[in-house]
Amino acid sequence: MEADFELFPAQASTIAPLVDGVFWELTAVTAFFTVLIAVMIMVFAIKYRRRSQELPRRIEGSLRLELFWTIVPLVIVMYLFYHSTSVYFTMITPPADAMDVYVVGRQWMWAMQHTGGQREINTLHVPVGRPVKLTMTSQDVIHSFFVPAFRIKQDVLPGRYTTLWFQATRTGKFHLFCTEYCGTNHSTMRGTVHVMEPRDFELWQESQADGSLAAEGRKLFLKLQCVVCHSADARARGPVLEELYRKDVPLEAGLRATADDNYLRESILNPRAKIVAGYQPIMPPYEGEVTEEQVIQLVAYLKTLGRGQTPLRVEATQPPAAYRAPEPPK
Amino acid sequence: MIAHATPVKTYCLIFGGLLLLTGLTVAASLAPLGGLHTLVALAIASAKAALVLLYFMHLADSSRLTWVVALSGLLWLAILIILTMSDYLTREWWRVTDG
Amino acid sequence: MSTVLTPEAAEPKPDAVRPREHYLNVRFGIASWLLTVDHKRIAILYVVGITLMFFVGGAAATIVRVELMTPAGDLVSRDDYNKLFTAHGIIMVFFYLIPAIPAVLGNFVLPMMLGARDLAFPKLNLLSWYIYVAGGVFTIVALLAGGIDTGWTFYTPYSSADSHTHVIVTALGILIVGFSSILTGLNFVVTIHTMRAPGLTWFRLPLFVWSSYATSLIILLGTPVLAITVVLLAVERIWGVGIFDPAIGGDPLLFQHLFWFYSHPAVYIMVLPAMGVVSELVAAFSRKNVFGYHFIAFASIAIAVLGFLVWGHHMFVAGISPYASLIFSLISFLVAIPSAIKVFNWTATLYQGSVSWQTPMLYALGFIGLFTIGGLTGLFLAALAVDLHVSDTYFIVAHFHYIMVGGTVMAYMGGLHYWWPKMTGKMYPEWWGRFSAILIFFGFNLTFFPQFVLGYQGMPRRYHEYVAEFQILNVMSTAGASILAVGYVVPLIYLLWSLGYAKDAGPNPWGATGLEWQTPSPPPTDNFAKTPVVVNPPYTFTAKEAEVVG
Amino acid sequence: MSAESVHHDAHHDAAHHDAVEGQAAAPRSPQAGHSGAHHPALAHHFDSLEQQQEAQSLGMWIFLASELLFFGGLFTVYTVARWAYPEAFAFASGHLVLWLGTLNTVVLLTSSLTMALAVRASQTCELRSLRGYLVLTIVLGVVFLGIKMTEYYLDYREHLIPGPMFSLAGHELPDPLPGGTREFTRHVELYFWIYFTMTxxxxxxxxxxIGVLGVLLILARGGRYTTGYFAPIEIAGLYWHFVDIVWIFLFPLLYLIHHGGAA
Known part of the structure; x- marks a missing residue:
């Protein structure tokens, strides 16, 4: 992020060379045809410039030529489509072992949370050589997470999670921009991605150590009295949540859902959208009760919750207001 | 030359058909059809619309150009709805669950 | 096409008592203009409105460019900056680019090209001008009252829930002006179908008519969707019903779908008429029939249809389904083909022609080059992998300015110079014409080519402040914009000058074909004294018609 | 020239030059001069009444195709919203008064019949029945609007008008409720919003x-359309039938989806 002028942006992720590969192909095609057309126009315009009032002969056209300049571009664009699409699917498929980072965009800053509990504003520390998967949401309007040196971009939407992944190949500091216009201070919604050697990253992590994301989530799990119903005992009124992440969940009416991030988020904020088969719709919605950051902590906790790890129920706690009566008119 | 003015009887028949279909669609909405309600309702509505278009609006004996205009309106409406839904209906398909 | 010449078409005999009566001098006074139903006079009314809007939008752009000379936001406040680029976008798109060629040049020449006395619905034509003015007034009032800061794209939920500016009034202005273009499109389609001169079959039509027809199709089938979308936006803002805002149960991508269903085809509303103008210019100034006439004609229709199937490429990073992205990407690549066909055919038309380098031709040749770059850089955006990197950056800004300014504005300027003698009866000064055409071409490239590089480097669009390493290219761009601004002011001056001082043009100064050149300049109110009868294919140059004035 | 033959020629001409698109002769014939006796209804820029009538009818068809896309935006919003919240939509639909909606459908279909008969009367130059059918159509249109207003009033009394007054208090909510009460209420409100916008x-x-028909009625009383020129009646009819067709779809989509979200 040195302020030096570079004509071509740094390539700092495994994706960057792939994208640039497609880019150079497109540039070659563009340059070739632009030069071809420009040269032909200039040659014709000069060679056939008007010298007399004599009228040129009429040429209707040529089916052969038309077919030629229909089929050749068609073949070229179909190849480009194939190539760019195959790179695209690489770009949207994070490796299984990616390190999770959670991002919340809001006017006008980026809030990052690591699973270890480290939190950052407008800076993202990551290790070099390791895939990182970002799970992102917005608290207000649409933002967009863009790191030019990594050639990655994804809009960050309110109301749901979108994801992005990268694997940095160079240490250093790289620009992070918001690229979806989001209001007055849009152009200041910028940050830095700090790519570090793995050892340095570990040191950084330790220096920032706080309660891990999952630990914070566990505290919330107890504080919000989730455990009262989601207990792993005979008196459980809600489904057991152990080893739930990425499992198939049977829903009512024979439907199924995969317990991914978006499912867990929805089931906390708006539990009755997808009722697990065999359970009563008694859980209150937590929309407006918890912040996006807290939801992320809860989801992070649920992801780590293994067999037999559900905390014990504290007898004194009362169940939450299970079913709130319809609200009176506003 | 009055041949071109459709007989009153035809209009009345079409009108009768429209009333019949209206009754049918209300009845169908109350009948147990499982998941087919929307399909049946839209099919009946399309039939009614076709009757109005063909006879009341004389599309049946209009020029091909008029047909093209009417059909392109429908085609573009279909493009709008189908391509929009192609996003919504397939969004959930893409899940990276190989973790 | 050559026609059975009507005797009146030749230069009228000089009349010692009073000048020949034509559409400009047939009546005088403000009312005779504001209540006219003559398509030619209405075209002049549009020239006034559109020129005004062009310079208002241009002024906003100038301030934006000056602000961007330095990385810091030191000229205007953030808020004002956001309002300026929004004003620039809205005014240029809805009040200049979309109506410019159809409403001015189309209105003026289309009926004459068909050998008709007027458009099918003259009163509707006047009404659509008034609707245009009403929409313009609404928008200008909104801007004067404090402006709007959503960007011309009005993305929700920012526009519906967050922005504190005049979203509703502006949206209303756009809704209104949309009806203006619907009525114009309706008028064109009906006129082309029902009012062609005897012998003027579909494949004898000038290509400008074909492209106007294709444009009208898009206007008619796309604009109403935009209209209802801005209504929904206003309603969500007023009543807080969750259609687009996820915080109250809506979906922001639904807005984007509806918006781009119109606004992507709208790009073709802007550029198809430009392609039509260029077809006319290339033929007239190489004195040759257009190579591959049928292919250009059908390519216009293909663009109009395919253009409706690609809107999703504006949303590749927005969070739509990857499968939908796949379809939209494929069709977006395909839409390049008809555009390529046109470019190749125009180029081939020059081959063995008699190429004259007069001002309109300079614009036309400039158009072909710039449109080629604009079109090919569109492939970068159709390509999913690259689009993810360049979307919402200056790459996009550069790309669409190559299409809209390099394409539409160049063609509008070319067409305006080409038909100026017909509209006013006067020649513009040729030296100044060429001078400003060249100035615009170089100014344009200096302004927008650096933005491709900026975009790939990663500079986001709509940034008031930016990081220091982007400055060099921004300064180049601003320098180019200053040249461009001068390039646009010069024609304004000499064209106005020509009204009073330039020499008379005569009926056909270019030796061009087309029925509009078979009638005196300026034409009489009814265009033709007798209905012309077309007997030849389009762009048939006969020796007799090849006399050049000026 | 009698009215019937004018009509016949218009049809014949249209069918002819559109059948062989492109290669056919252009619509205007060299014989159709600009001179000669003018029909009072013929505008100066047309060569003949046939041409004028064809242009007006085509213009109306094109306008209606455009109108369809105007409603089309709303149909898209409806499709997406109903796909997302089927239960709320079914629940909300159940709060409309089915028999009033059905009655209104019948009223509107009847008005379409009388409109078609009005156009027919103009074709056959039966002025008296033309005026009669126009009056009937207008009356049926007003009845439709009256019933619609009644329904709106009922919705108002039940606090179903979207906005600050909207409330589902006092309505029995479905059990189990998909989502929380607040979300569900919101989605029902969205349905009503779409319902009010569309209707x-x-x-x-x-x-x-109704306004257009009123003007035509006044003109018909003044003796217009006696000479075989009935294009204004015909294109007003096209518009009226189109509005009818929109309702034909609105009725099942808004009133008849109260079976739960299975569909």
Missing amino acids: GLHALHMIIG
Whole structure:
């Protein structure tokens, strides 16, 4: 992020060379045809410039030529489509072992949370050589997470999670921009991605150590009295949540859902959208009760919750207001 | 030359058909059809619309150009709805669950 | 096409008592203009409105460019900056680019090209001008009252829930002006179908008519969707019903779908008429029939249809389904083909022609080059992998300015110079014409080519402040914009000058074909004294018609 | 030239030059001069009444195709919203008064019949029945609007008008409830919002249609359309039937989806 002028942006992720590969192909095609057309126009315009009032002969056209300049571009664009699409699917498929980072965009800053509990504003520390998967949401309007040196971009939407992944190949500091216009201070919604050697990253992590994301989530799990119903005992009124992440969940009416991030988020904020088969719709919605950051902590906790790890129920706690009566008119 | 003015009887028949279909669609909405309600309702509505278009609006004996205009309106409406839904209906398909 | 010449078409005999009566001098006074139903006079009314809007939008752009000379936001406040680029976008798109060629040049020449006395619905034509003015007034009032800061794209939920500016009034202005273009499109389609001169079959039509027809199709089938979308936006803002805002149960991508269903085809509303103008210019100034006439004609229709199937490429990073992205990407690549066909055919038309380098031709040749770059850089955006990197950056800004300014504005300027003698009866000064055409071409490239590089480097669009390493290219761009601004002011001056001082043009100064050149300049109110009868294919140059004035 | 033959020629001409698109002769014939006796209804820029009539009818068809896309935006919003919240939509639909909606459908279909008969009367130059059918159509249109207003009033009394007054208090909510009460209420409100926009826009079209028919009625009383020129009646009819077709779809989509979200 040195302020030096570079004509071509740094390539700092495994994706960057792939994208640039497609880019150079497109540039070659563009340059070739632009030069071809420009040269032909200039040659014709000069060679056939008007010298007399004599009228040129009429040429209707040529089916052969038309077919030629229909089929050749068609073949070229179909190849480009194939190539760019195959790179695209690489770009949207994070490796299984990616390190999770959670991002919340809001006017006008980026809030990052690591699973270890480290939190950052407008800076993202990551290790070099390791895939990182970002799970992102917005608290207000649409933002967009863009790191030019990594050639990655994804809009960050309110109301749901979108994801992005990268694997940095160079240490250093790289620009992070918001690229979806989001209001007055849009152009200041910028940050830095700090790519570090793995050892340095570990040191950084330790220096920032706080309660891990999952630990914070566990505290919330107890504080919000989730455990009262989601207990792993005979008196459980809600489904057991152990080893739930990425499992198939049977829903009512024979439907199924995969317990991914978006499912867990929805089931906390708006539990009755997808009722697990065999359970009563008694859980209150937590929309407006918890912040996006807290939801992320809860989801992070649920992801780590293994067999037999559900905390014990504290007898004194009362169940939450299970079913709130319809609200009176506003 | 009055041949071109459709007989009153035809209009009345079409009108009768429209009333019949209206009754049918209300009845169908109350009948147990499982998941087919929307399909049946839209099919009946399309039939009614076709009757109005063909006879009341004389599309049946209009020029091909008029047909093209009417059909392109429908085609573009279909493009709008189908391509929009192609996003919504397939969004959930893409899940990276190989973790 | 050559026609059975009507005797009146030749230069009228000089009349010692009073000048020949034509559409400009047939009546005088403000009312005779504001209540006219003559398509030619209405075209002049549009020239006034559109020129005004062009310079208002241009002024906003100038301030934006000056602000961007330095990385810091030191000229205007953030808020004002956001309002300026929004004003620039809205005014240029809805009040200049979309109506410019159809409403001015189309209105003026289309009926004459068909050998008709007027458009099918003259009163509707006047009404659509008034609707245009009403929409313009609404928008200008909104801007004067404090402006709007959503960007011309009005993305929700920012526009519906967050922005504190005049979203509703502006949206209303756009809704209104949309009806203006619907009525114009309706008028064109009906006129082309029902009012062609005897012998003027579909494949004898000038290509400008074909492209106007294709444009009208898009206007008619796309604009109403935009209209209802801005209504929904206003309603969500007023009543807080969750259609687009996820915080109250809506979906922001639904807005984007509806918006781009119109606004992507709208790009073709802007550029198809430009392609039509260029077809006319290339033929007239190489004195040759257009190579591959049928292919250009059908390519216009293909663009109009395919253009409706690609809107999703504006949303590749927005969070739509990857499968939908796949379809939209494929069709977006395909839409390049008809555009390529046109470019190749125009180029081939020059081959063995008699190429004259007069001002309109300079614009036309400039158009072909710039449109080629604009079109090919569109492939970068159709390509999913690259689009993810360049979307919402200056790459996009550069790309669409190559299409809209390099394409539409160049063609509008070319067409305006080409038909100026017909509209006013006067020649513009040729030296100044060429001078400003060249100035615009170089100014344009200096302004927008650096933005491709900026975009790939990663500079986001709509940034008031930016990081220091982007400055060099921004300064180049601003320098180019200053040249461009001068390039646009010069024609304004000499064209106005020509009204009073330039020499008379005569009926056909270019030796061009087309029925509009078979009638005196300026034409009489009814265009033709007798209905012309077309007997030849389009762009048939006969020796007799090849006399050049000026 | 009798009215029938004018009509016949218009049809013949249209069919002819569109059948062989492109290669056929252009619509205007060299014989159709600009001179000669003018029909009073013929505008100066047309060569003949046939040409004028064809242009006006084509113009109306194109306008209606455009109108379809105007409603089309709303149909898209409806499709997406109903796909997302089927239960709320079914629940909300159950709060409309089915028999009033059905009655209104019948009223509107009847008005379409009388409109078609009015156009027929103009074709056959039966002026008296033309005026009669126009009056009947207008009356049926007003009845439709009256019933619609009644329904709106009932919704108002039940606090179903979207906005600050909207409330589902006092309504028995489905059990189990998909989502929380607040979300569910929101989605029901969204349904009602779409309902009011669609039917309101439809009613606006009806009001415009009634106005147009009113003008035509006054002109018909003044003795217009006696000479075989009936294009204004015909294109007003096209508009009226189009508005009817929109309702034909609105009725099942809004009133008849109260079976739960299975569909």
